Structure formats: C-alpha cells, structure tokens
C-alpha cells in the first residue's frame with residue numbers, strides 16, 4: 001500500500017527540517033510547510049479517505065503516531081530557539097571589571113552640622129527645630145527686640161506679603177490681638193522662644209537650621225546661610241558653663257589646639273553678651289590671629305518673662321554660630337558662595 005510506504009520517509013524529512021530550523025521564524029515556516037492546512041503531512045492525512053475500510057484504522061494510527069512525533073520535535077526545537085533568542089547576542093565576558101556606580105556625598109555644610117550636633121549630643125543636648133517662615137513675634141519681639149529697636153536694622157530680611165498668626169496667639173493671654181507680619185527668619189534664635197513656650201525648664205537644646213538676611217552675596221555674605229543655636233536653661237547656670245561648653249565643642253570640631261576668647265558685645269536677648277573669637281593653627285594659616293565665630297550670652301530676664309519662666313529661679317545661656325564660617329575655616333574655603341553653587345567639582349572634594 002503506497003500511502004503507508006510514503007509516511008516513514010516523509011516523516012524523516014520533516015523531522016530533519018524541524019530539527020535544523022536555524023531560528024524561530026524558520027521553524028514556523030517549516031511547521032506550516034508540513035503541518036499547516038496545506039502542509040505536506042496534512043495532505044497525507046487527507047488521503048486517508050481514499051483508503052478502503054480495512055486499511056483505514058492501521059494507516060490512521062500510523063499517521064497519528066507520526067504526527068505526535070513531529071509535534072514533539074517542533075516543541076523541542078522551539079524551546080531551544082527561544083532560549084537562544086533570550087541570550088545576549090554578544091558572548092558575555094565574565095572577566096571584565098564591573099561598572100562602579102558613582103556614590104554621592106553629604107554636602108560639606110551637612111557634614112559640619114552633623115559633627116557639631118554629635119559633639120553637643122555628647123553633652124546631653126537634644127536637637128530642636130522650628131519654621132523658616134517665622135512671625136515677627138518669635139523672631140524679634142519675644143527676643144526683647146521691639147519694632148523700633150536699632151538691632152532690627154542689622155537683621156533686615158524678606159517679608160511675606162501675607163498676615164500671619166495674630167499676636168494674641170503667640171503672646172500671653174490677655175494681650176490685644178493685632179496682625180503680625182510673616183518673614184524669613186534672620187536667625188535660629190526664634191526657636192528658643194518656641195521651645196521655651198512649649199516646655200517647662202530645664203532646657204538643653206541645639207537648633208541647626210537655615211536663616212535669611214537681606215544681604216548682597218559676596219565672598220563672606222549670602223542671603224541664605226546656616227546657623228546652630230544653643231540654649232541651656234537650669235538653676236545656677238554660669239558664663240563659665242558657657243565657655244567650657246563652647247571650648248569643648250570647638251576642640252572636637254577643629255582640633256585640640258583651638259583657643260577661645262570672649263569679647264563683650266550687645267544682643268538684646270542676652271545680658272551680659274559676648275562675641276566668641278577663636279584661634280588655631282588653621283586660623284593662623286589664613287593669616288589671622290583671631291576669627292569671630294559666634295554670638296552668645298546669658299539669657300535676658302525679659303526673655304524669660306516673655307516665655308513665662310521665672311527669672312528669679314532660672315538662669316541660662318544661649319549662643320548662635322554660623323556654620324559656613326566654621327566650614328570655611330575647617331576646609332580652607334575663601335568664598336561662601338561656593339557652598340550654594342552646586343558645582344560637583346567643588347562638592348566632591350569633601
């Protein structure tokens with residue numbers, strides 16, 4: 001019977017073609033050529049109808065078995081080719097060095113701030129925070145600096161064209177409510193008021209943060225810069241505590257050869273007030289003997305009155321440092337604007 005004799009060689013050819021299909025597209029084409037509606041193998045099955053009743057079952061079984069074999073070969077080759085297609089075209093060289101991803105760094109001002117915070121934490125200070133958009137009351141009035149005070153001229157800032165919290169909210173109850181301007185805080189000292197109003201003494205805090213002044217930018221000024229405020233309130237606190245604390249922190253920060261000097265000064269929220277100068281090999285390298293670095297003093301009794309602390313019971317000191325100044329000394333930088341230009345070539349040196 002010729003049909004049965006045809007099956008075996010046809011199947012062998014089909015198997016050979018399927019197994020050698022070079023890619024998935026070729027494989028699909030081969031599949032169509034054999035098993036598709038007009039495929040050569042399908043044609044064979046159609047011929048079954050022409051066979052006699054006796055021949056049909058054996059031939060049908062034979063053809064079906066061949067078809068199963070072809071389909072298995074097709075699936076196997078397809079899996080092989082799919083795997084091949086998923087692999088990279090170029091051979092991978094596993095001996096090549098890896099690609100290193102550039103790691104970012106903390107901004108030098110952040111590094112200095114973190115070091116200062118770390119030094120104060122050793123002394124038991126907690127970090128406090130306050131808003132950069134502040135009202136006049138917290139920034140000036142409560143710090144014993146009323147609207148007509150000349151000290152306001154040295155801290156001119158950016159005012160916001162909206163009216164903020166009414167003074168009655170921030171002042172002691174019973175005071176006449178009046179509108180209070182909002183401004184960008186000129187110093188972190190405003191947070192002293194916020195903290196003291198929110199908790200009873202004793203207080204031991206530092207406040208790192210951004211402040212603003214209406215200054216033109218030059219090598220030593222920028223309209224925005226960073227400060228760290230410190231406030232210590234307890235019974236029997238003295239200037240000696242202040243000096244010892246400041247000296248400890250600067251030695252931690254800038255080396256053990258640091259010397260500290262207090263010069264009398266004026267701030268409306270401290271009495272007595274001082275400016276802190278400091279000297280070290282780094283300062284000498286900048287061609288100077290002393291550099292002014294901070295303001296400080298003993299908290300003014302009026303400030304205690306304003307926040308509801310009894311000045312007969314409580315004493316305290318406060319200070320404010322400029323962080324840029326310290327970073328400039330530490331790293332030998334001579335222009336404050338470099339900190340704010342975001343030039344990666346500058347920033348990646350630290």
Ligand code: DAH
Nearest residue numbers: 187270295296297318319320
């Ligand atoms: N707020 C002052 C400034 O920005 C610095 C300062 C001076 C802060 C004396 C204080 C202080 O807490 O007691 O120039």
